[in-house]
Amino acid sequence: MSGNPTTLPAPTNVVPMPTNWPGPMFNPGARPWPQSPSCFSELAGLNACYDSVQMMEQILAKVVCDLATNNAAFAQCLVEAIAKSGSNVPLIGVTNGADAQPGQVGEYVSFASATINIPTAANSQTVTLGTLQPGDWDMWLTTTQLSQVHDMGLYLASQPGFAVPIASIFMGSGGEIIQLVTSTSRGLVSVPTLIAVNVITNQAGAGSAASTTEVTFMARRRR
Amino acid sequence: MYPAPVSAGQNLYGLNACYDSVQVMEQILSKVMLDLIQNDPAVMAAIMAGIGATGITGVTNGQPAAAGVVGQVIAGQVAGQAFAATGATLVTPLTIPPGDWNIQAILSIAAGAPSDITGAAVVLGTPLPPGMTVGGRGDITVAVSGLPAGANWVLSTNTAPVNCSAQAVPQFSVTRGGTAAGVFSLYAWGRRMR
Numbered sequence: 210m211s212g213n214p215t216t217l218p219a220p221t222n223v224v225p226m227p228t229n230w231p232g233p234m235f236n237p238g239a240r241p242w243p244q245s246p247s248c249f250s251e252l253a254g255l256n257a258c259y260d261s262v263q264m265m266e267q268i269l270a271k272v273v274c275d276l277a278t279n280n281a282a283f284a285q286c287l288v289e290a291i292a293k294s295g296s297n298v299p300l301i302g303v304t305n306g307a308d309a310q311p312g313q314v315g316e317y318v319s320f321a322s323a324t325i326n327i328p329t330a331a332n333s334q335t336v337t338l339g340t341l342q343p344g345d346w347d348m349w350l351t352t353t354q355l356s357q358v359h360d361m362g363l364y365l366a367s368q369p370g371f372a373v374p375i376a377s378i379f380m381g382s383g384g385e386i387i388q389l390v391t392s393t394s395r396g397l398v399s400v401p402t403l404i405a406v407n408v409i410t411n412q413a414g415a416g417s418a419a420s421t422t423e424v425t426f427m428a429r430r431r432r
Numbered sequence: 433m434y435p436a437p438v439s440a441g442q443n444l445y446g447l448n449a450c451y452d453s454v455q456v457m458e459q460i461l462s463k464v465m466l467d468l469i470q471n472d473p474a475v476m477a478a479i480m481a482g483i484g485a486t487g488i489t490g491v492t493n494g495q496p497a498a499a500g501v502v503g504q505v506i507a508g509q510v511a512g513q514a515f516a517a518t519g520a521t522l523v524t525p526l527t528i529p530p531g532d533w534n535i536q537a538i539l540s541i542a543a544g545a546p547s548d549i550t551g552a553a554v555v556l557g558t559p560l561p562p563g564m565t566v567g568g569r570g571d572i573t574v575a576v577s578g579l580p581a582g583a584n585w586v587l588s589t590n591t592a593p594v595n596c597s598a599q600a601v602p603q604f605s606v607t608r609g610g611t612a613a614g615v616f617s618l619y620a621w622g623r624r625m626r
Contacts (some may be wrong), residue, residue: 266464270475272467277475277482284482288489300488300502301480343492345503347623360583376538378585389557392538392588395623397583399494414582430490431623432503 260391309430316430318342322423325408327358329416335366336362338404338426346396350375350406350424352389357420363389365426396428419427435469456551478559488546497624499529506533508609513606515549518620522557525620532626536591537572537604538619542584548611552588554618557603564600567593577609594622 251305266288276283309315319340341348358379377391396402404426410416468475499501508526515521528535539554553575556566566572574589604618 225465262464264471265460266468269464270468270472273465273475274478277478280482284479285489287479287482310487312490312492314490316490343494344490345497354474362586376540376586377588378583390588392586393536393591394621397496397505399492399493413580432491432497 210298227326250364312344312430314430314432316344318428320404320426322406322425324423325422327355327408327410327416327422329357329411329419331411333407333409336406336408336424338406338424341396341398341402341404341428343399343401344396344430346398346428347393347431348375348396348426348428349393350377350389350391350426352425353423354386354388355420356386357418358387358416359411359414361387361389362407362412363391364393364407364409365391366405368409395431468542468603477519500531500624502624502626504531505621505623506624507619509617509619511617512615513617515606515608520607521616522527522603522605523618524601524603525618526594526602526622527601528594528622530563530596531624532600533594533596534591534593534625535572535620535622537574537588537589539574539589539606540585540617540619542615542617548581549608549614550579550581551575551609552587552616553607555605557605561596561598561600561602563597564602565595567595572604593625 240323277287303309303315305314310316318339318341322336322338325334326335348364352361352363355361360379362378363376375391375394377389379387379389406424406426408424469479491497491503496505506526506528509522510525513521513523523575525537526535537554539552541549541552553573555573556571560566569590569592572592572594574590576585576587576588579585606616606618607613608616
């Protein structure tokens with residue numbers, strides 16, 4: 210009888226048995242069995258290890274909380290990592306009425322024009338309102354109330370990254386009280402962009418009197 | 433006596449051992465961090481509070497949001513569509529992928545195209561596509577009448593929250609006032625909100 214057991218192909222998920230069997234039973238000249246550690250000493254080691262890990266977790270919890278609360282770079286790193294991971298992290302809204310800071314999602318800007326004079330005859334004028342900073346915005350326009358125009362059109366003259374036109378046209382017969390509000394559109398801009406508005410009035414008929422209005426541009430940073 | 437100079441080999445060996453130690457530390461830290469994030473509410477609360485204080489940074493490079501990402505914009509149009517001789521004209525300007533969207537439509541009547549169109553109405557066709565629901569007032573709609581014949585005008589619908597569990601191509605029903613068969617354009621667009 211050989212001192213070595215029969216060699217069989219081992220399953221891939223099993224550590225193969227040694228082919229040179231070390232025990233004295235099979236090879237009297239080999240070294241003796243090693244002393245096995247006691248059951249209690251192994252448990253004590255595991256327990257100490259567990260305690261160490263627990264202690265490390267407690268320390269790390271404090272460190273992570275401190276970093277997340279007080280270290281802007283760490284928080285920013287987390288934000289970017291979350292975005293890159295593609296996970297659906299619910300974005301919690303603000304409930305304290307605080308404005309979003311410039312450059313942050315939710316930022317709101319508005320530019321109001323100076324008083325715009327509207328003659329009774331057909332008229333078209335371009336009014337510059339302000340400079341929109343780079344970003345991905347939802348944008349819209351509105352006017353103050355008018356009561357003497359026959360008809361009015363309101364267009365955004367510069368149309369950066371539009372999804373659809375920003376425009377609104379009203380047709381009346383003169384003397385109606387109106388306030389135009391345009392559609393909303395996306396403005397995707399990579400450089401500061403001057404916002405200009407075309408105000409077209411009384412093209413189809415004369416107004417009942419000369420009047421004035423103001424145009425306001427509004428935008429909300431969406432991304 | 434001068435200390436024995438350290439050989440290049442010893443330096444490399446030390447660096448290699450240091451690298452291995454750092455790798456092991458990273459593996460341990462990774463496990464611990466995952467455990468903390470998943471099981472320690474205080475840690476996750478602090479992280480979320482930190483993110484909230486930092487704010488959600490917007491993009492400033494003019495790059496659109498990728499498909500599936502909050503902020504994605506979809507748009508479509510039916511341009512120069514002839515009104516049906518009678519009744520409503522059904523058009524499908526927009527394909528909406530699954531998601532939670534804000535949707536708006538804009539109706540445009542070109543100057544001079546119809547000679548006597550005096551009004552129009554836009555509503556969503558029924559039934560809605562499977563898996564599509566409309567919040568808010570439950571519709572995307574605009575209507576106007578009594579306008580001077582032959583005028584050009586642009587009208588916007590309300591913006592409505594739209595949820596789609598599957599891709600949807602909703603019909604928009606467009607009707608006109610007046611008798612002439614003119615043409616219209618209907619734009620529609622949406623922004624992924626969630």
